[in-house]
Amino acid sequence: MAEVNEIAVRVHGLSKSFGAVRAVRDIDLAVAQGEIFGLVGPDGAGKTTIMRMLAAVLRPDAGEILVDGVDVVAEAERAKLHLSYMPQRFGLYEDLTIAENIFFYGALFGVPRGERIARSQELLEAAGLLPFRHRLAGQLSGGMKQKLGLICALIHTPRVLLLDEPTTGVDPVSRRDFWAILYNLREGGVTIVLSTAYMDEAERCSRLALLHGGEIRHCDTPQHLKEAMPGALLAIASAHPRDVRGAVSGKPGVLGALLMGDRVHVRVDDAGRRIPELRAAVADQGIADAVITPAEPGIEDVFVALLGEEKPHEP
Ligand SMILES: Nc1ncnc2c1ncn2[C@@H]1O[C@H](COP(=O)(O)OP(=O)(O)OP(=O)(O)O)[C@@H](O)[C@H]1O
Incomplete structure (x- = not known):
């Protein structure tokens, strides 16, 4: 049995190619028990490929994976008893009800009948789906489907939960409910590794790995990643954010310079020196309503800055 602070997921030298595409390149990871660990990165960065290898459904070309102490590559079937994996498209049966889907997955994972009933009751309640348990899965909203997928993945009480973009396309309220369930699981000692395209979700993770081109470029807490962001951040509010971005x-x-709704986040080398210059630059373009203030970086700023998707411009 794992103890607190024990490493729940350990990865060493993990690589996978598809033909000429090197999807995952020699990555190392150590996720402590009870962490909510996030994989973030642009499309094609390798998140899904990593998830599938951790879940023992895709064999790596090289490297070691230990989940809850079990060697995933050598003992895939035994490892699957310790983990649960929710892929991007979780296979729900649309012509079965919520309750029937859960029952089906419980049987698939070999959960005894009595335990299955008690556990599905508990999970349905936590997800707010109890009143809908007789509704066909095909008639559920996107958010409800994701929650049902999560319940099905959790029916056998895994030690490690792997979630591949679990809330993509889900409305903000359902996403909040979904996260409440994740926090509860963590309280219960479950370790969670998830990939996400949502920066507010990335912010909620205990640690993040920023992936690019199949490599981990940075791995740290959201706070430390923000502190590591080079330069200072300014927010320019205006009714014409695109023009502002063009001007600066x-x-x-x-x-x-990153568009953030009605503001532009501008990363500069020296805030004190650049504020008056930027004020002049936007005024020169006839933008009269721009207000420039120092800003705290969000994880999206960090993501763009650290993954180097911007071209630095020297004075
Ligand atoms: N089965 C496959 N056959 C061929 N190439 C693949 C396969 N699976 C993934 N790839 C390639 O490997 C790279 C990594 O893909 P992966 O799906 O892991 O990225 P991702 O970070 O999950 O992206 P997304 O957010 O778009 O799902 C991509 O270039 C992708 O095209």
Whole structure:
């Protein structure tokens, strides 16, 4: 039995290629028990490929994976008893009800009948799906389907839960409910590894691995990643954010400019020196309503800055 602070997922030298595409390149990871560990990165960065290898459904070309102490590559079937995997498209049976889907997955995982009933009751309640348990899965909203997928994946009480973009396409309220369930699981000692395209979700993780081109470029807590972001961040609020971005991009000392709704986040080398220059630059373009203030970086700023998707511009 694992103890607190024990490593729940350990990965060493993990690699996988598909023909000429090197999807995952020699990655190392150590996820402590009870962590919610996030994989983030642009499309094609290798998140799904890593998840599938951790879940013992895809064999690596090289490397070691230990989940809850079990060698996933050598003992895939035994490892599957310790983990649960929710792929991007979880296989729900649309012509079965919520309750029937859960029962089906319980049987598949070999959960004894009595335990299955008690556990599905508990999970349905936590997910707010109890009143809908007789509704066909095909008639559920996107958010309800994701929650049902999670319940099915949890019917056998895994030690490690692997979730591949579990809330993609789910509305913010359902996403909040979904996260409440994840926090509860963590309280119960379950270790969670998830991939996400949502930066607010990334922010909720205990640690993040920023992936690019099949490699882990950075791995740390969201707070430390923010502290590691080079430069200072300014927010420019305006009714014309695109024009603002155009006006400041490429100006001396501007390291990057990111549209964030009605604001532009501009990363600069020196805030004190650049604020008056940027104010002049936007005024020159006839933008009269721009307000420039120092800003705290969100994880999206960090993500763009650290993955180097911007071209730094020297003065
Ligand atoms: N079965 C496969 N056959 C061939 N190439 C694949 C296969 N699976 C993944 N790839 C390639 O490997 C790379 C990594 O893909 P992967 O799906 O792991 O990325 P991802 O980070 O999960 O992206 P997304 O967010 O778009 O799902 C991509 O270039 C992809 O095209």
